[in-house]
Amino acid sequence: MVTGSRTAAYGVGCAVGLSRLALRVHWPTDVLGGWLFGYGWLAAARIARTATAPDLTARSPHPPGARHRPPADAVR
Numbered sequence: 001m002v003t004g005s006r007t008a009a010y011g012v013g014c015a016v017g018l019s020r021l022a023l024r025v026h027w028p029t030d031v032l033g034g035w036l037f038g039y040g041w042l043a044a045a046r047i048a049r050t051a052t053a054p055d056l057t058a059r060s061p062h063p064p065g066a067r068h069r070p071p072a073d074a075v076r
Helices: 006-022 028-052
Strands: none
Touching: 006 028
16 A cells, blocks of 8 residues: 555455455455455565564664774775
8 A cells, every 4th residue: 555554455455355245256265365365465575574674773883973984004
């Protein structure tokens, strides 16, 4: 969903699934399978996103705002 709202995404998914049942274009098991498939993809994406996220709790050896300068005896 463009808005990024999880509640809105679940609401739209539920409404679409129920409309498929009301129009008798899908079996209840098809809709349930679609919901589970979508939920599985969302869970996998969430796991992948958190597994590859940078560790923001790691502390830098340099104070904030300080520039890292090479040692004075470094070869240029």
